[in-house]
Amino acid sequence: MKIKGKTVLVTGSGRGIGRSIALRLAQDGANLALVDMMPDGISAVANEIKALGGRAITFTADVSDPQQITAAVESTVHELGGMDIMINNAGIALIGPLIDTEPAAVERVMRVNVNGVLWGIQAAARSFKARSIPGKIISGCSIAGHEGYALLGVYSATKFAVRALTQAAAKELASDGITVNSYCPGVVGTDMWVEIDKRMAEVTGAKVGETYDKFVNNIALGRAQTPEDVAAFVSYLAGPDSDYMTGQSIIIDGGLVYR
Numbered sequence: 188m189k190i191k192g193k194t195v196l197v198t199g200s201g202r203g204i205g206r207s208i209a210l211r212l213a214q215d216g217a218n219l220a221l222v223d224m225m226p227d228g229i230s231a232v233a234n235e236i237k238a239l240g241g242r243a244i245t246f247t248a249d250v251s252d253p254q255q256i257t258a259a260v261e262s263t264v265h266e267l268g269g270m271d272i273m274i275n276n277a278g279i280a281l282i283g284p285l286i287d288t289e290p291a292a293v294e295r296v297m298r299v300n301v302n303g304v305l306w307g308i309q310a311a312a313r314s315f316k317a318r319s320i321p322g323k324i325i326s327g328c329s330i331a332g333h334e335g336y337a338l339l340g341v342y343s344a345t346k347f348a349v350r351a352l353t354q355a356a357a358k359e360l361a362s363d364g365i366t367v368n369s370y371c372p373g374v375v376g377t378d379m380w381v382e383i384d385k386r387m388a389e390v391t392g393a394k395v396g397e398t399y400d401k402f403v404n405n406i407a408l409g410r411a412q413t414p415e416d417v418a419a420f421v422s423y424l425a426g427p428d429s430d431y432m433t434g435q436s437i438i439i440d441g442g443l444v445y446r
């Protein structure tokens with residue numbers, strides 16, 4: 188209950204990792220603003236939070252549009268009486284060989300994974316500074332932000348960029364008492380990995396399920412990561428025990444990438 192009474196905005200919280208983060212932080216006592224491009228998921232998650240006795244509001248917004256994400260932050264402050272923690276979780280995958288990658292596909296993944304995180308950092312930092320509060324900004328990175336993966340090359344580049352933004356924002360915002368960190372999961376069994384596995388099968392000729400199994404078999408702890416594993420770490424990043432940490436993109440992957 189270390190974040191009881193705090194207000195948290197989580198992007199991409201209609202399913203997968205974002206949904207688990209929202210539920211975990213609601214259990215920790217936070218009020219939630221749920222943001223996603225798809226309205227149905229966040230509305231279901233809001234109902235789950237309310238059933239737990241928590242408070243949640245929803246905004247359908249595209250993180251790649253700075254106006255939409257700024258509006259979501261401002262409405263959260265207005266409707267919930269504040270916003271203390273921003274979680275830039277929304278992201279999309281792009282799977283395929285670099286030599287075949289089309290400009291439009293690169294632009295799309297950059298707009299969501301890189302620009303989306305930048306606009307989220309910007310909107311949150313402006314809001315924290317305007318209200319003179321020591322907020323926390325937490326973004327979704329990946330093991331692919333520490334190692335470039337074959338057939339996930341552009342996606343990996345976007346996650347390296349998230350690490351760079353995390354470091355630069357931490358340096359720029361430290362004097363305002365704002366901390367900026369990222370979480371770097373490994374192989375989490377969400378819809379994103381269903382898509383990665385399916386597309387990898389199309390590109391490499393592997394059977395459906397084979398690529399996922401190959402990745403999971405390399406995890407030292409012997410199992411795929413659950414969204415709840417990620418949410419437990421984000422709970423630490425959102426709480427006061429991480430107050431002295433800033434500029435870090437921390438791997439939590441069950442033992443797959445060692446840095």
Ligand SMILES: NC(=O)C1=CN([C@@H]2O[C@H](COP(=O)(O)OP(=O)(O)OC[C@H]3O[C@@H](n4cnc5c(N)ncnc54)[C@H](O)[C@@H]3O)[C@@H](O)[C@H]2O)C=CC1
Binds near residue numbers: 204377
């Ligand atoms: N699944 C995995 O193994 C890993 C995922 N990650 C990262 O964690 C984050 C969440 O991943 P998952 O939950 O697996 O993905 P997911 O695909 O299951 O869920 C992503 C959510 O984000 C929303 N979203 C996508 N684009 C959006 C946009 N432009 N604006 C607003 N919402 C948008 C989707 O509607 C969806 O609800 C992503 O940043 C991903 O790159 C990092 C490492 C591993």
Ligand SMILES: CC(=O)C(C)=O
Binds near residue numbers: 330
């Ligand atoms: C989706 C993702 O980030 C990986 C490396 O699995």
